Amino acid sequence: MTSVALGPTDQLDPRLLEHRRELTGYCYRMLGSAFDADDAVQETLVRAWRGLADFEGRSALRSWLYRIATNVCLDQLSGRQRRALPMDLSGSPWQPVEASLAARRPGTAWVEPVLDRQVLPEDADPAERAVIRESIRLAFIAALQHLPPRQRAVLILREVLRWKADEVAQLLDSTVASVNSALQRARATLAAAGGVLDPRPLDPDDQDLLDRYVEAFERYDIDAFVRLLHEDATQHMPPFEMWLRGASDIGAWMVGPGSACRDSVLIRVDANGSPAFAQYKPSQDGGRLPWALHELEVSGGRIAHITSFLDLDNGLFRQLGLPARVD
Known part of the structure; x- marks a missing residue:
C-alpha cells in the first residue's frame, strides 16, 4: 500500500490536504456553518489518517474522503435542530425599534456565513464556478436545512457535485433506486423552500x-x-x-x-x-x-x-x- 501520510497527524500528505477546500464546501452545505464545517473537515482528515490501513487504495482517495466526511456530518446532525435565518421563523416583519432586539438566539440556531475563498475551487471553469457559487448562497443553504440529513447528502452530491447515482449509492451503502427516490423527494422539498439553483452572475453595472x-x-x-x-x-x-x-x-x-x-x-x-x-x-x-x-x-x-x-x-x-x- 502507498501511504498518503507522513508520520504524525499534523504532517498529512498534500494529497489529503489538497481536498480540504472542496470538503469544506461540502460540509458547509451539509451543516450550514463554516465553523462546524471546519471541525468536520478536521475530523475527516484525522479519521482518514487513522484508517489508512483499511483504505489500501480500494477506491479513489477523493471518494473515500467524501464517504468519511458524509459520516462525520451525519453524526453531527443527529438529533440537532435545523439552522435557520430570521425570516424563516416569523412570517411578519418586526418594527424598527429598540424593543425588537429583545428576542435573540444562540449562534447555533442560525445559518452562518462562509467566505468564497474558503470553499470555491480555484481551478473550476466559469460555468462550474457559477453553479458552485449559487450553491453556497444563503437562501440555498437555508433551504437545504429543511432536508433530512441523508436526503441533503444525496441532493448535494447529485445536483451540486454532479456525482452519478451509483457513486452516491456506493458512498451511502444504499441502492440506486433509493438514491433516486431520495433525490426526487429532496427536490420537491427544496423547491417548496425556495432553494432552486439559478446561477446569476453579477452584472457589471x-x-x-x-x-x-x-x-x-x-x-x-x-x-x-x-x-x-x-x-x-x-x-x-x-x-x-x-x-x-x-x-x-x-x-x-x-x-x-x-x-x-x-x-x-x-x-x-x-x-x-x-x-x-x-x-x-x-x-x-x-x-x-x-x-x-x-x-x-x-x-x-x-x-x-x-x-x-x-x-x-x-x-x-x-x-x-x-x-x-x-x-
Missing part, C-alpha cells in the same frame, strides 16, 4: 451600485442609502430574531437603534457567492473594531436584501480570518 452603497454607508447618508434599496427590500441581523421589510423601515432603523454604526468603514469581501462587506465600527480608542458582515442580494439594479451577521462576541471575524481591527 452592479459594481457602481456597490460603490454607491459603500459611499452612502460610510458617509451615513441614509437618504442616499435608502434610494439604493428596493421599496420592499428586507434585512435581518442574526443572532436577533427580528427582520425588517421596506426601505423606509430599514432607513428608520439606521437613524434610530442602528445609529451607532455612524463613521464605520466597509471592506469588500465575497461571501456565500454574493457581494459582501466587513463593517468596522468606531471604538473608544479611535480605531475601528469588527461589528458585522453584510451580505447583499442585488436584483434589477437595486439592493433586494441585506443579511447582517453581527459579531457581538468578537468571534465571527476571527474565525473567518478577517482583520481584528482597522485603524
Whole structure:
C-alpha cells in the first residue's frame, strides 16, 4: 500500500490536504456553518489518517474522503435542530425599534456565513464556478436545512457535485433506486423552500451600485442609502430574531437603534457567492473594531436584501480570518 501520510497527524500528505477546500464546501452545505464545517473537515482528515490501513487504495482517495466526511456530518446532525435565518421563523416583519432586539438566539440556531475563498475551487471553469457559487448562497443553504440529513447528502452530491447515482449509492451503502427516490423527494422539498439553483452572475453595472452603497454607508447618508434599496427590500441581523421589510423601515432603523454604526468603514469581501462587506465600527480608542458582515442580494439594479451577521462576541471575524481591527 502507498501511504498518503507522513508520520504524525499534523504532517498529512498534500494529497489529503489538497481536498480540504472542496470538503469544506461540502460540509458547509451539509451543516450550514463554516465553523462546524471546519471541525468536520478536521475530523475527516484525522479519521482518514487513522484508517489508512483499511483504505489500501480500494477506491479513489477523493471518494473515500467524501464517504468519511458524509459520516462525520451525519453524526453531527443527529438529533440537532435545523439552522435557520430570521425570516424563516416569523412570517411578519418586526418594527424598527429598540424593543425588537429583545428576542435573540444562540449562534447555533442560525445559518452562518462562509467566505468564497474558503470553499470555491480555484481551478473550476466559469460555468462550474457559477453553479458552485449559487450553491453556497444563503437562501440555498437555508433551504437545504429543511432536508433530512441523508436526503441533503444525496441532493448535494447529485445536483451540486454532479456525482452519478451509483457513486452516491456506493458512498451511502444504499441502492440506486433509493438514491433516486431520495433525490426526487429532496427536490420537491427544496423547491417548496425556495432553494432552486439559478446561477446569476453579477452584472457589471452592479459594481457602481456597490460603490454607491459603500459611499452612502460610510458617509451615513441614509437618504442616499435608502434610494439604493428596493421599496420592499428586507434585512435581518442574526443572532436577533427580528427582520425588517421596506426601505423606509430599514432607513428608520439606521437613524434610530442602528445609529451607532455612524463613521464605520466597509471592506469588500465575497461571501456565500454574493457581494459582501466587513463593517468596522468606531471604538473608544479611535480605531475601528469588527461589528458585522453584510451580505447583499442585488436584483434589477437595486439592493433586494441585506443579511447582517453581527459579531457581538468578537468571534465571527476571527474565525473567518478577517482583520481584528482597522485603524
